[in-house]
Amino acid sequence: MSFYGLVDGSDSSLKKYLGGLSGVDQVGADARASMLATRSIKTTSKRWAIDTAISMVDLTTLEGADTPGKVQALCTKAVRPDPTDSTVPSVGAVCVYNDMVGIARKHLDLIGGSHVGVAAVSTAFPSGRASMPVKIQDTQDALDAGASEIDMVIDRGAFLSGDYITVFNEIVQIRELCGERAHLKVIFETGELVTYDNVRKASFLAMAAGADFIKTSTGKVAPAATAPVVLVMLEAVRDFYSMTQTRIGVKPAGGIRNTKDAIKQLVLVNETAGPEWLTPSLFRIGASALLNDLLMQRMKMDDGYYASPAYVTID
Amino acid sequence: MKFDYAPAPESRSIVSIKPKYGHFIGGKFVAGRKHFPTINPATEEVLSQIALAGVAEVDAAVKAARKAYTTTWSKMSGRERGKYLFRIARIMQERSREFAVLETLDNGKPIRESRDVDVPLAAAHFFYHAGWADKLEFAGLGTSTKPHGVAGQIIPWNFPLLMLAWKVAPALAAGNTVVLKPAENTSLTALLFAEVCQQAELPAGVVNIVTGNGSTGALIVNHPGIDKIAFTGSTEVGKIIARAVAPTQKSVTLELGGKAANIIFEDAAIDEAIEGIVNGVFFNQGHVCCAGSRLILQESVADEVIEKLKRRMSMIRVGDPMDKNTDLGAINSKEQLLKIRELSATGDDEGAQRWSAPCDLPKKGFWFAPTIFTGVTQSHRIAREEIFGPVLSVLTFRTPQEGIDKANNTPFGLSAGVWSEKGSRILWASQQLRAGVIWSNTFNKFDPTSPFGGYKESGWGREGGRHGLSAYLKGVGHE
Amino acid sequence: MSNRIDVKKTYKLFINGAFPRTESGRTYEIKNAKGVFIANPCLASRKDLKDAVVAARAAHSGWNKASAFNKGQILYRIAEMLEGRRTQFVQEIVLVTGVTKVKAEKEVTESVDRLVWYAGWSDKLSSLSGALNPVAGPYYNFTVPESMGVIAAIAPESPSLLGLIDAIAPVIVGGNTVIVLASTKAPLSAMSFAEVIATSDVPAGVINVLTGKKDEIAPWMASHMDIDGMDISGLGAKSHGAVRIAGAENLKRIYSFNSADPGRILAFLEHKTVWHPIGL
Secondary structure (H helix, E strand, O other), X not given: OOHHHOOOOOHHHHHHXXXXXXXXXXXXXHHHHHHHOOOOOOHHHHHHHHHHHHHHEEEEOOOOOOOHHHHHHHHHHHHOOOOOOOOOOOOOEEXXXXXXXXXXXXXXXXXOOOOOEEEEEEOXXXXXXXXXXXXXXXXXXXXXXXXXXXXXXXXXXXHHOOOHHHHHHHHHHHHHHHOOOOEEXXXXXXXXXXXXXXXXXXXXXHHHHOOOEEEOOOOOOOOOOOHHHHHHHHHHHHXXXXXXXXXXXXXXXXXXXXXXXXXXXXXXXXXXXXXXXOOOOOEOEEEOOHHHHHHHHHHHHHHOOOOOHHHOOOO | OOOOOOOXXXXXXXXXXXXXXXXXXXXXXXXXXXXXXXXXXXXXXXXXXXXXXXXXXXXXXXXXXXXXXXXXXXXXXXHHHHHHHHHHHHHHHHOHHHHHHHHHHHHOOOHHHHHHHHHHHHHHHXXXXXXXXXXXXXXXXXXXXXXXXXXXEXXXXXXXXXXXXXXXXXXXXXOOEEEEEOOOOOOHHHHHHHHHHHHOOOOOOOEEEOOOXXXXXXXXXXXXXXXXXXXXXXXXXXXXXXXXXXXXXXXXXXXXXXXXXXXXXXXXXXXXXXXXXHHHHHXXXXXXXXXXXXXXXXXXXXXXXXXXXXXXXXXXXXXXXXXXXXOEOOOOOHHHHHHHHHHHHHHHHOOOEEEEOOOOOOOOOOOOOOEEEEOOOOOOHHHHOOOOOOEEEEEEEOOHHHHHHHHHOOOOOOEEEEEOOOHHHHHHHHHHOOOOEEXXXXXXXXXXXXXXXXXXXXXXOOEOHHHHHHOOEEOOOEO | OOXXXXXXXXXXXXXXXXXXXXXXXXXXXXXOXXXXXXXXXXXXXXXXXXXXXXXXXXXXXXXXXXXXXHHHHXXXXXXXXXXXXXXXXXXXXHHHHOOOHHHXXXXXXXXXXXXXXXXXXXXXXXXXXXXXXXOOOOEEEEEEEEEOOEXXXXXXXXXXXXXXXHHXXXXXXXXXXXXXXXXXXXXXXXXXHHHHHHOOOOOOOOEEEEOOOXXXXXXXXXXXXXXXXXXXXXXXXXXXXXXXXXXXXXXXXXXXXXOOOHHHHHOOEEEEEEEEEOOO
């Protein structure tokens, strides 16, 4: 593999590459993110943003209690989020554990949702604490069941102990496994990486290793997709594009629960990576409750009065 | 597929602007004799007619201030004085939206800045100084410290309400009474502040506001009944004031011009540095005395920084200041716009390369696109003179000492920025830079507790903190 | 009574650690109270002032950087040197001004003690006027006093030694360099004090001593664009306005003092406020 010519796969070249990254000033990044949060998105731009956000949702269920019935219901919602309004777009994908991938894929295809992807969380999600053969098998199962997107977690223990090459090699191996069959999203669990310097470093590491997307969190650890973390990752994909002419996607996940939060994310994308990233192929939002709030806001914009949860379907 | 933000205008219905204003003297609004228009620089709409104070009005204001000082304010305990300041702070907070809208209409600055910076900081200044009023013996000037008496205060058009707060709050806390003159282009928030003084039941004459132009300012400076002058404005006028008061016993503080260097070392956190550069020179349309108008880049990162900066500048939203999404508003006046254009033209003539962010400028009003000049050298006028607009001059350096030498190579010394992720280098640079405020890994931050003011030709004295308070007190051991 | 002929001293200027004569070749005559000739001190010229400013400016960076401890040590060293030459200073004061020996001794004693007092301030100035400012945000924000640069000081006519100490010590203790213009009528103390300075480890150019006419030199000082501040305590009040007007050209900080207190030191310090974010 060429790794964009940025590293040669050796530990030393990886260290040199990561060592050349500029630092991130936390206060400055926080200030920029909160300034962008003051953007006021109204009327036509709000309507556009809501539909765009809906199309970017990775509608997620990642619970021990998940059943085929629950997953099928989620798939139905993913394809037609508002059964009363056919102008509402489908979401980007459903996101499930690997044993639910086959059920999801089958149901989506059955109800005319073949355009909706199935993302499988992988590599011993959410902790990433398993041997590499187990992680590979985990991913292989999901691919075999028809996953079009693999959301792998990195080994945060290795990352925090400075063993970047292990993290790098794991991503490389999973990337190879995915081949042409699936997009690879690499989850950092930014709440465990803690510093923005680490987030920036992990972003560049994952991108060089072949990630198609970089993703903030598993949704199991707080804080998750905070605005400044997403800002730092968007800066990373923007800079990576100037270096390699390759656009890597970004997926915030966890903590984005309402329309206001989602629109803030789109503003971040628009003014950081740029409008080219405002597409489901380059920006996704991992969420569950968010979709209904987007739908309620959409109704409000159409009807002129506030909606009630009674008029949107529960998952 | 473009994410164009629809207009999100702040409503102006919260303010009611009178067709004509007088002066605020002795606790009452007094009709003016002559008037001049004040306009909204974003639309050129005439907002109101402002009174021009002459000898009689200035004299009346000084007399009212003297009377209030002698009969009321100097006799009141610090504890009671402080409560008036607290009241003022609270009313400013209650009416903050009104102040923000009025400031933006009259000044042209984005509503986001007047709402999030100017007005909250102005209220914070009153809160901070309110607490000093009954603690003056701990201000470091000894226990027998005394106010000067009547302070004449002349403020600029770039931060009309905030500069008022910087002047009035410490003066009142220290026990002085004031005669304040707002800038001729931006009198409206000062006149609204007069209403706040009435609502706070501040004793008549403690704060007097006379409006007018430079001639009114000169009457205040030269009035024998004034004990202390505080001025914020250009270095040129600052020198005139310094000469005018030279033969007198008047105490003077001056906050004047600047040509701040913003030094970016190669190990800086580049993305935050870019934000700092943008905030440094495009905040308030660059109408900031401490604006980081000289970007001094280490050569090894110069190309990267300039590329990223241009990209970031392309994202700056220029236009209607009342739109909540506007980043860069209107240039405050036609004169200022002409001055910016003229100085920028010298940049072209002297061989620097101009680049302006692509943006549609409104047809009416006064506008200047965010602009940088690269290839600037120390001898260019745009590297030496204060442009006071959204124009950045970019210079480069090779070694840290060279960067510092270029930064210090100016008669000004108000502020400077330095960006590096290396702690020892930040402290070294902060020590070397000859300026009163050093923003390291940040820029254009203000706080009432933090002294602000310049070295060299950037002025005399500090504002904010204990150091700022002391300018309004006597007892420092010199005559 | 000895028949030996005294070896008399030629009194010169003190610029950049050396003792040049005035480049102008001009001198003036001083006599004692009884009209007896004492010396022909230099009438410093505008160019002498310029040379002194160049020396003071060059010395500023190093002196400013010297540790507060080091500055205090050097000021204390000046006091030690002065103490060792008490007799000479007493004699000169008596000779020029005609005061009693007791009075002269008192002045010299106070001069030594005041030097020691000023010396002790060197490492306490930031406690006196520095601050850690509790700003409303994630920033570490502090204010520190810092030297202003090159200061011109005009010493009072009398007391000629103690007044000179008050013109020099508070200026240099905070890291400034100084050009001091001595008492015109009684310049001997100043010229001998320059010898004390020369033997006290004071770096060349930190203290420069001129003699001459105040009303001639003060306007030159005021209009010199590379002088940052002036102490005009020793200048007649009627000349203050004109000096302040000339000094406005580069916004010199010009002060006049009537006591020896810390305000005298702080007057020639700038205050620098530094912000830095606090974050991970």
